[in-house]
Amino acid sequence: xxxxxxxxxxxxxxxxxxxxxxxxxxxxxxxxxxxxxxxxxxxxxxxxxxxxxxxxxxxxxxxxxxxxxxxxxxxxxxxxxxxxxxxxxxxxxxxxxxxxxxxxxxxxxxxxxxxxxxxxxxxxxxxxxxxxxxxxxxxxxxxxxxxxxxxxxxxxxxxxxxxxxxxxxxxxxxxxxxxxxxxxxxxxxxxxxxxxxxxxxxxxxxxxxxxxxxxxx
Numbered sequence: 001x002x003x004x005x006x007x008x009x010x011x012x013x014x015x016x017x018x019x020x021x022x023x024x025x026x027x028x029x030x031x032x033x034x035x036x037x038x039x040x041x042x043x044x045x046x047x048x049x050x051x052x053x054x055x056x057x058x059x060x061x062x063x064x065x066x067x068x069x070x071x072x073x074x075x076x077x078x079x080x081x082x083x084x085x086x087x088x089x090x091x092x093x094x095x096x097x098x099x100x101x102x103x104x105x106x107x108x109x110x111x112x113x114x115x116x117x118x119x120x121x122x123x124x125x126x127x128x129x130x131x132x133x134x135x136x137x138x139x140x141x142x143x144x145x146x147x148x149x150x151x152x153x154x155x156x157x158x159x160x161x162x163x164x165x166x167x168x169x170x171x172x173x174x175x176x177x178x179x180x181x182x183x184x185x186x187x188x189x190x191x192x193x194x195x196x197x198x199x200x201x202x203x204x205x206x207x208x209x210x211x212x213x214x215x216x217x
Contacts, residue, residue, distance in 0.1 A: 003035055006047035010034065010063050014049055020067035022074070028097050029067060036118050037088040056108035060088050061150060065182070065201065069171050072184040072198055073146040075099040080142075082163065084134040085150035085206065089115030093124050099146065102127045105134040107207055135206035144168060152180055152203040161185050161193050173203045 011030050020026060035046035038060070042052050052060040061069070069091065075081055075098035086092055086106035092115065095102045106112040109131055116129050132138065135151075137159035147160050149172040157172050164170055164187040173182050182198040 001044060001046075003033065003046070007033055007035075010047040014062075014064050015067040018064040018068060020064070020071050022071045024098070025067060025070045028070070028094055029063075032090075032093055032097060032122075034063065034090060036122065037090040037093070037115075054088055055110050055114075058085075058087055058108065058111060059204070060090060061203075066091055066094065068182065068198055069148055070094060070098065072171050072182075072196075073148060073169050075146050079145035081146040081148070082138065082142075082144040082160075083148045083150065084138060084160075086112055086115050086129060087150055089118050091148065091150060092127060092129075093119055093122065095146070095148065096124050096127050100126065103130065103140075103142075103144075104128070105130045105132050105138055107131075107133050107135075133208065135208055138163075146170070149173070149206075150203075151206040151209075153206065153209065156183075156185075161187065164193075166190065171198070173201060178202060 015029060035043055038046040038052055045052055049062055075095055077100060079099050081095045081099040081102045083092055083104040086104040092102060092104045112129055112131055119127055143163050143165050145165050145168045147170040149157060152173040154176055160170055166187050168187050170185040173180050175181055180202050181200055184196045184198055186194045188194055
């Protein structure tokens with residue numbers, strides 16, 4: 001596979017047409033290869049729109065979704081980012097290129113170890129990879145300028161909105177069943193946030209989050 005051409009086509013034919021127009025975001029996506037983060041037996045799909053499975057029954061976000069997340073978060077070079085759900089480490093690496101420091105939390109140790117190896121092999125150092133369950137909250141007593149939740153939550157993630165600096169941005173996929181939306185939250189004052197619906201999509205919930213649409217008898 002010609003990874004250079006496939007990488008170029010991913011940015012130009014998948015991400016840019018999905019209204020990702022921020023040049024800084026596009027340049028970062030174009031500069032960082034995706035295939036090092038993809039499991040060996042799925043390398044042929046590294047730059048496609050196909051959902052790529054990971055260990056622990058997880059999957060990589062589609063490239064166009066990653067692009068829209070980054071554009072909405074608009075990370076700055078002096079800012080601190082928090083990611084809940086490291087996964088392959090691809091979004092982690094992109095955030096690290098755009099931010100001063102990234103803290104990323106992963107429930108599954110195998111994923112965290114693999115991501116750590118990939119990030120180290122690419123020389124990306126401004127990342128703190130932590131093991132833990134952050135589906136509801138990550139109680140580290142810190143605040144952040146940007147927060148990305150990489151799996152779905154059924155309702156507004158208020159605990160994470162409280163962790164934003166004033167002016168900070170959080171992106172999360174929120175909703176139930178087929179009625180899920182990617183939403184950008186911005187903290188405008190100490191006790192005030194705005195919401196912007198970015199697009200409709202569907203993601204699996206974080207592990208341990210019960211499906212609100214599933215009735216038990």
